[in-house]
Amino acid sequence: MLLPRIDDDLAAKARAAGCPLCGGRLDVANYPRKVRGADELGEEYSWRRSFCCDVEGCRRRRTPASVRFLGRKVYLGTVVVLATALQRGPSKTSVAKLSSLLGVSRRTLARWCRWWSTMFATSRFWTSLRGRFIPAVDETAMPASLLSRLSVTDEPAVVALLRLLAPMSTRPHLEASAS
Numbered sequence: 001m002l003l004p005r006i007d008d009d010l011a012a013k014a015r016a017a018g019c020p021l022c023g024g025r026l027d028v029a030n031y032p033r034k035v036r037g038a039d040e041l042g043e044e045y046s047w048r049r050s051f052c053c054d055v056e057g058c059r060r061r062r063t064p065a066s067v068r069f070l071g072r073k074v075y076l077g078t079v080v081v082l083a084t085a086l087q088r089g090p091s092k093t094s095v096a097k098l099s100s101l102l103g104v105s106r107r108t109l110a111r112w113c114r115w116w117s118t119m120f121a122t123s124r125f126w127t128s129l130r131g132r133f134i135p136a137v138d139e140t141a142m143p144a145s146l147l148s149r150l151s152v153t154d155e156p157a158v159v160a161l162l163r164l165l166a167p168m169s170t171r172p173h174l175e176a177s178a179s
């Protein structure tokens with residue numbers, strides 16, 4: 001599967017950089033992540049990769065960016081991105097259908113959609129990113145508007161979007177800088 005491999009890569013880079021505090025060696029210290037929306041995806045989706053500095057007295061945890069786990073959301077990043085994109089996309093999958101498909105309430109779906117135009121659109125993360133898109137992305141129609149701008153590579157647009165969003169999957173999340 002593609003997404004775990006991208007995460008492997010992000011994790012390897014983080015580990016190679018060493019402890020951000022003392023430069024010490026990082027040991028594997030993955031932690032279980034029970035994610036809704038990933039019931040059929042298997043083992044790879046029940047652990048979030050993480051490291052811990054091996055220097056006594058530091059032991060700083062370092063959790064690398066991830067395309068699978070978006071921020072602190074309980075749901076998988078992919079599910080949130082897809083659900084909200086489908087809801088606002090050209091075919092406008094009905095809320096009732098999506099809601100039953102994903103097993104989430106209409107209220108949750110509405111909250112995810114609001115998240116894009118409120119929390120995300122005003123975040124430091126998006127502010128640091130939006131300049132890359134000329135002409136500007138329609139912020140009232142995200143994530144569909146953002147997705148449509150990412151279909152230029154040979155990678156599926158959703159994967160490109162998750163990769164773009166990966167830096168905000170770790171602290172300081174929405175306060176992270178995209179570059």
Ligand SMILES: [Zn+2]
Nearest residue numbers: 019022053058
């Ligand atoms: Zn350290």
